[in-house]
Amino acid sequence: MPAHHLIQRHYFSHLPELTHAFVQYTSTILRDALSQKDKASLVVPGGQTPRAYLPQLGQQDLPWNQIYITLSDERWVNTCHQDSNERLLREHCLQYMRIPPHFISLKTSHAHPEQAIASLHTRLSAIPRPFSLTILGLGEDGHIASLFPGMTLDPAATRLCQAATPPAAPTLRMSLSFRALIASDHICLVITGNGKRRFLDQIIARPDPSLPFIKLLQHKPVTVFETDTTYQE
Numbered sequence: 001m002p003a004h005h006l007i008q009r010h011y012f013s014h015l016p017e018l019t020h021a022f023v024q025y026t027s028t029i030l031r032d033a034l035s036q037k038d039k040a041s042l043v044v045p046g047g048q049t050p051r052a053y054l055p056q057l058g059q060q061d062l063p064w065n066q067i068y069i070t071l072s073d074e075r076w077v078n079t080c081h082q083d084s085n086e087r088l089l090r091e092h093c094l095q096y097m098r099i100p101p102h103f104i105s106l107k108t109s110h111a112h113p114e115q116a117i118a119s120l121h122t123r124l125s126a127i128p129r130p131f132s133l134t135i136l137g138l139g140e141d142g143h144i145a146s147l148f149p150g151m152t153l154d155p156a157a158t159r160l161c162q163a164a165t166p167p168a169a170p171t172l173r174m175s176l177s178f179r180a181l182i183a184s185d186h187i188c189l190v191i192t193g194n195g196k197r198r199f200l201d202q203i204i205a206r207p208d209p210s211l212p213f214i215k216l217l218q219h220k221p222v223t224v225f226e227t228d229t230t231y232q233e
Contacts, residue, residue: 006222010223010226012225012227013227013229018190019053020056025223033132033133034066041129042069042070042135043070044069045137045190046137049230052192059096065100067101068104069101069102069103071105072136072145073175074086074105074107074146075171076107076112078107083171084107085106086107107174108120112172114163117159117163124160130183131183134184142212147164151212153178153212155178157177157179159177159179160176160179161175162177163175187220187221188222189223196226
């Protein structure tokens with residue numbers, strides 16, 4: 001099936017409009033999941049864009065104690081480091097929640113992410129799957145989470161996470177595996193900025209299966225929330 005048939009795109013003129021609609025979308029999915037099961041699960045990305053919607057999401061009146069949250073990927077730095085996605089999530093979302101959720105960290109004390117795969121796989125196995133909702137960003141090279149072009153993306157992999165060495169970044173990463181990402185009831189992409197939107201147009205028009213995002217579309221439909229404006233602190 002052509003890539004564009006597997007994408008539902010929602011464009012917003014301004015970031016606040018996107019944020020409001022996206023938070024309502026996320027809340028609805030989590031409530032619907034909890035109406036069918038006693039637990040739900042949410043995967044959240046790091047980066048700059050989530051800073052726009054995470055505070056509003058954390059302020060939603062949801063039974064967070066029934067919801068498991070983890071990250072799509074993590075930089076292999078101390079969780080107090082300014083580049084830590086866990087720190088981002090705690091400061092911009094978790095602190096606003098009336099009831100603490102079940103947060104599953106992607107960081108351990110191991111020196112190298114490869115050494116942490118087994119223990120993190122066990123940790124991640126406690127999260128209800130399929131994930132109720134996985135939120136992703138899109139890198140300018142087509143990467144999702146910390147799954148980069150050229151990496152092995154096996155939908156039948158045994159592990160729920162894998163280590164990653166970004167081609168143009170100084171920090172090693174831990175990422176949810178491709179297998180883990182596609183085990184989601186809903187997958188959503190949030191992109192901001194005209195450049196990212198043009199890039200998405202290009203890779204959908206001429207899909208390259210070596211790009212992790214295009215490979216994702218071969219397995220799961222994706223809902224996109226997009227705007228030309230970008231987040232400014």
